[in-house]
Amino acid sequence: MTRTKTLSVAAALGVVVALAMIFFYAPTEAVQGQVQRIFYIHVPSAWISYLAFFIVAAASILVLARGRDYERWDRIASASAEVGLVFTTVFLATGIIWAKRAWGVWWSWDARLTSTLVLWLIYGGYVAFRNMSVPGERRARLSAVIGIVGAIDLPVVHFAVLWWNSAHPDATVLSPGGPDLPGSMLVTLLVSLAAFTVVFSAMLVARIRVDAAEAHIAAAPELARA
Amino acid sequence: MRKIGVLLAKDALAEWRSFERFSTLGLFAAAVLLTLNFSLPVGSSARPQAAAGFVWAAVLFAAILELRTSFESERRDGTLDGLRAAPIDHTSLFVAKALSSFVVVAVLGSVVVAVTAALFVGRLDGLAPAIGIVVLGTFGLVGWGTLFAAAASGTRAADVVLPVLLFPLLAPQTISCVRLLSSYLTGEPLADAATGFVLLGTFDLLSWGTSILLFDYVLEE
Numbered sequence: 098m099t100r101t102k103t104l105s106v107a108a109a110l111g112v113v114v115a116l117a118m119i120f121f122y123a124p125t126e127a128v129q130g131q132v133q134r135i136f137y138i139h140v141p142s143a144w145i146s147y148l149a150f151f152i153v154a155a156a157s158i159l160v161l162a163r164g165r166d167y168e169r170w171d172r173i174a175s176a177s178a179e180v181g182l183v184f185t186t187v188f189l190a191t192g193i194i195w196a197k198r199a200w201g202v203w204w205s206w207d208a209r210l211t212s213t214l215v216l217w218l219i220y221g222g223y224v225a226f227r228n229m230s231v232p233g234e235r236r237a238r239l240s241a242v243i244g245i246v247g248a249i250d251l252p253v254v255h256f257a258v259l260w261w262n263s264a265h266p267d268a269t270v271l272s273p274g275g276p277d278l279p280g281s282m283l284v285t286l287l288v289s290l291a292a293f294t295v296v297f298s299a300m301l302v303a304r305i306r307v308d309a310a311e312a313h314i315a316a317a318p319e320l321a322r323a
Numbered sequence: 324m325r326k327i328g329v330l331l332a333k334d335a336l337a338e339w340r341s342f343e344r345f346s347t348l349g350l351f352a353a354a355v356l357l358t359l360n361f362s363l364p365v366g367s368s369a370r371p372q373a374a375a376g377f378v379w380a381a382v383l384f385a386a387i388l389e390l391r392t393s394f395e396s397e398r399r400d401g402t403l404d405g406l407r408a409a410p411i412d413h414t415s416l417f418v419a420k421a422l423s424s425f426v427v428v429a430v431l432g433s434v435v436v437a438v439t440a441a442l443f444v445g446r447l448d449g450l451a452p453a454i455g456i457v458v459l460g461t462f463g464l465v466g467w468g469t470l471f472a473a474a475a476s477g478t479r480a481a482d483v484v485l486p487v488l489l490f491p492l493l494a495p496q497t498i499s500c501v502r503l504l505s506s507y508l509t510g511e512p513l514a515d516a517a518t519g520f521v522l523l524g525t526f527d528l529l530s531w532g533t534s535i536l537l538f539d540y541v542l543e544e
Contacts, residue, residue, distance in 0.1 A: 161540055218491035226475075226484045238540045239474045243488060246467060249533055250492050253526055257495035260518050261502065 101306060104299035111292030115285075123285040132198040137285055139191040141293035142184045143213070149181025149297065150220060150248060157244030160237050168312075171237035174244055176304035178223050180297060185217045208262040212255045219247045232315075326411050330419030344392065344427050348385045352435050355381040360443075374443040375505035379497060382432040382457060386424070386464055387486050390472035393424050398476055407542060417538040421469040421531070425462055432457040440508055449507030456507065459523050460500035466530030467492055474541045499523045 119137045126133035156174035160167045192210050197203050204210070223243050230236040278286070338344050359377045363370060397403040406416060433454045440450050471488055475481040499522040506513035513519065 161537075215491045215494045219488070222484065222488040222491065225487055229484060230478050235544065238543070242470070242474060242537045242540055245537065246470070246492065246533055249529060250495070253495045253522070253529065257498040257522055260515065260522065261498045 101299070101302050104295065104302055108292070108296040108299040111295045115289040115292035118285045118288050123282055124279065129199055132195060135191050135195045137289040139188060139195060140286060141290040142188040142191065143209075144290060145293050145297045146181055146185040146188055146213070146216065148294075149177045149184060149301075150216065150251070152177040152301075153181065153220070153223070153244045154248035157241035157248075160241035161245075167234065167237050171240070172305050172308050173301075174241065175224075175227055176301050176308060178220050178227075178244070180300045180304055182217065182220050182224060183300070184293075184297065185213060185220065188213055189217060206262070208255075208258045211262070212251075212258045215254045215258070216251060219250065223247060232312075326415045327419045327422070330406075330411070330416065331423055334419070334423040338427075344389060345431070348389055348427065348431050349434070351388060352381040352385045352431060355384050356435070356439065371444040371509045372505065374439050374508050375501045377443065378432070378436055378439050378457065378504060378508075379460070379501050381435050382428065382461065383464070383490070383493070383497070385431055385435075386428045386461070386468060387489065389424050389427050390465070390468045391476075391481070391485060393420060393469070394472045394476035395481070403476075407544075413539050413542050414535055416542070417469060417473075417535060420473075421465045421534070424469060425465045428465060429458045429461045432461050436504075436508075444508050446508075446510065449510060453504055453507040456500055456503045456523070459527065460496055463496050463523070463527040463530045464493060466527070466534045470534040470538060470541060473538070495522055496526050499526070 115137070119134050123134065123137065125131060153174050156170040156177065159170040160174060163170060189210070192213070193203050196205050196207075196210075223240060226243060227236065227240050230239070356377055359373075359380060363373060367373075394403070397406065436453050436457050437447075437450060440447050440453065468489060471485055475485045475488075478484070499519045502513060503516060503519045503523070505511075506516065
C-alpha cells in the first residue's frame, strides 16, 4: 500500500473508533447534557488548526531560507494552509452550534472564537492570494512572507482580543473540562485528538501529492517539446 | 538616511504638483463618514460611542487606497523598475515608501478625528491625545500595509487581496485604537488604558521590524 492509502485507511479507522467512544463510552455531562459531546470534535479541531498554521510558518521560513530548492516547502506550506482552513472551519462551526445550545446565542464574541475567526480570515487571505497569483518562485516567496507575518500576528491578536473582551463582563469565557476532566472524558478526548491528527496527516499528504501531480501535468507540454 | 530623504522629497514633490493623494483621500474619508453615519438611527444617543469606530474605519479604508496608489502609480509609470535598479538598499526604499504613506494617512487621520469629535461627539477636550492615538495607529498600519502593497502590486489579486489580508492582520491595532480613541473622545476613563498603549507600541514595532526584514523578498521579481 502506498503511504497515502495507509494513512487514509488509518484515518478512517481512527474516526470510527473516536466516534464510537464519543457516543458510547464518554459519559453524558451533568450540566450541559448530550450537546457537550461536541467538545470531542471542537477541541481537537482547534489543536489541529494551530498545528497546521505552525507548519505553514515553519515551511514558509524554509521557503525563504532554501532559495532555489523552495518548491517542496512551498507545497507543504500551501497544503497545510488549505487543510488547516478546513479544520478551523470545523472549529468555528462546532463553536457556533455549541454556543447556541449552551448560551442561547449563535455567536458570543468570546475571546477564543473571535481570535479564531481572525485566524480563519488570515489564512483565508493566504489561500485566496495563492489562488489568484501566477504559480512560480515569486508566488512561493510572497506567500511565505504572508505565512510568516500571519504567525507573528497571532499572539498579538490573541492578547488584543482578550483585552477587548475584558471590558465586556457579559461575555462568558468558555472553559470546557479543564484539568479536572474525568478520566473517561480525557481518554475520549485524546483518542479523538489522535484520530484528528491522522486525518489531518492523510489530507496533508494527499494534498501535497495532488499539487505535485498538477505541477507535473503543467510541465508536460514543455517536456514533450524538449 | 540621505537616500530616504531624497525618496521622500520625490513623493512630496509629486504630491505638491498634483495634490492627487490628499484631495481624493479627503473626499473618500468624508464619504465613508457620511455612509457610516447613516448606519445609526436619526438622533441616536450612541453617536459619541460610535465615533471612534467611524474614525478608524475611515482611516483604514483611506489607508488601503493610499497604499494601493503608492505602488501602483510607480508601476504604472515604470518608475518602480528605476527604483529597484537605483543604488538604494531595499530597507531605505521600504522606509521611504512607508513614511510617505504614513505622513499622508496621519495628516488625513488627524483631520478626520477633529471633524468627528466636533460633529459626532460635540466635545474637543480629548482631541490632542486622540490625534496621538491615530498617529500611533497609522504608524503600525503602514508597516505591514506597505509590505503587502508591494507584494500585491502587479498581481491580478492586488485589489482584492490587500484588504482581505490586511484587515484581519490589523485586528489588534483596530482593537487598541478604537478603545483608546473612544475613551478620549467621550471622556469616559478606561481602566486598563496602559495595556492598550503597550499593544499599540508592540504592534508598531512588530509591523516595522518584520517588514524591514522581509521587504527584500517582496521586492525581487
